[in-house]
Amino acid sequence: MSHHTPFDSAARIVRHSALWQATVVGGFWLAGEAAVRVLGIPLPGGIVGLALVLGLLATRRVRVRSVRRGANLLLADMLLFFVPAVLAVLDHHELIGLIGLKILFVILLSTVAVMFVTAFTVDLCYRWRADHAHNHAEPLAR
Amino acid sequence: MPITMPSPWLADAAGRVLLWSLVTIGFYWGAKRLYRRWPRWWLSPLLVTPLLIGTIVLALHASYRDYIGGTRWLILLLGPATVAFAIPIYEQRGLIRRHWPVLLIGMVAGSLTAMLTSWALATLVGIDGALRLSLLPRSISTPFAMEVAGDIGGIPDLTAVFVVMTGIAGAAIGDLILARLSLGSALARGALFGIGAHGAGTARAHQIGATEGAVAGLVMVLVGLINVLCAPLLAALLR
Incomplete structure (x- = not known):
């Protein structure tokens, strides 16, 4: 069909809008939730939805450009979705004071450890693999 | 009279959702603009948004139950975000x-x-x-x-x-x-x-x-x- 009706272009605008695409992503989430309930999968519905979308993208049944903008919208404004959960501190008065300081201590020190270990491990493995690949490649090159 | 019960309750719930959703989205939007203007770590929306909303909740003498009752739908959107x-x-x-x-x-x-x-x-x-x-x-x-x-x-x-x-x-x-x-x-x-x-x-x-x-x-x-x-x-x- 080569001729474009106003309806076609309107439909295209809707399909490319971030809000519509975010709704599509929401649909996949509902499908994931439904699958978890019906099949009794011991995983969160969101994770099953993620796997579903990844599978559809990998087999090219869904094109990236038909969901990318919606996904970016949801990911860019994720802070808005968990702010209400963060305000639970209002109900936890025990966190104000010494316990709060202790928690801060745990978080700071643990984060230093996580970053140090991660960076060290990745750097070491990366260099080891690079050397390894080099040693194997050498005889072939000669 | 049980038959008149749902209507004031519904109005109350709808008002709560409207008020707290507007407060949350409004302050989040404001905090993002503030950070774009002055990108300092202590102005991060991650820090500023909950602080501002928390202050409003306390200033209006509302409870967390009240607040979360009006904004739970936002937490639900973490599903599609996943x-x-x-x-x-x-x-x-x-x-x-x-x-x-x-x-x-x-x-x-x-x-x-x-x-x-x-x-x-x-x-x-x-x-x-x-x-x-x-x-x-x-x-x-x-x-x-x-x-x-x-x-x-x-x-x-x-x-x-x-x-x-x-x-x-x-x-x-x-x-x-x-x-x-x-x-x-x-x-x-x-x-x-x-x-x-x-x-x-x-x-x-x-x-x-x-x-x-x-x-x-x-x-x-x-x-x-x-x-x-x-x-x-x-x-x-x-x-």
Whole structure:
């Protein structure tokens, strides 16, 4: 069909809008939730939805450009979705004071450890693999 | 008279949803604009948005029950946000194909360090019970972290608080570590931010370099996934 009706272009605008695409992503989430309930999968519905979308993208049944903008919208404004959960501190008065300081201590020190270990491990493995690949490649090159 | 009961209750609930949703979205939008104008770490929307909304809730003498009653629908949107993580994974498939063994080892090492040091340090300062469990998944992205917290017997809401604290602190700590360690690969520089400080770390990594940002974004999602998939195992171990 080569001729474009106003309806076609309107439909295209809707399909490319971030809000519509975010709704599509929401649909996949509902499908994931439904699958978890019906099949009794011991995983969160969101994770099953993620796997579903990844599978559809990998087999090219869904094109990236038909969901990318919606996904970016949801990911860019994720802070808005968990702010209400963060305000639970209002109900936890025990966190104000010494316990709060202790928690801060745990978080700071643990984060230093996580970053140090991660960076060290990745750097070491990366260099080891690079050397390894080099040693194997050498005889072939000669 | 039971027949007239639902109508004032409904009006009340609708008003609550309208008021608190508007407050939340309005302050979030304002905090984002503020940060775009003055990008300082202490003006991060991660810090400013909850502080402002908390102040309003307290100033209006409202309770958290009131507030959460009006904004629970926003938390529900973390579900679609989790699904949306499929797109960055797909778009970084080249990175996964090339470096998956290194990234996998880094993620396992980082996650184990996060869990073990949180547990050990919490025990050291005398934190135990549900509070200690809520601290364990704090280095992964919020939707994943809240899921893991629920699985292992922590309090998901508190974990969300700790995730935010980790994000704010992590961006600064990452800079300090980068200055101390001489890391030859962009892979290590990105992984440090993505595994250590999830979304906030990824934003910082994007400022350092495009490769660092891509690596951080990818490992942030993957490490969240790995943690959720391993949560039942962890729960069994903790029981």
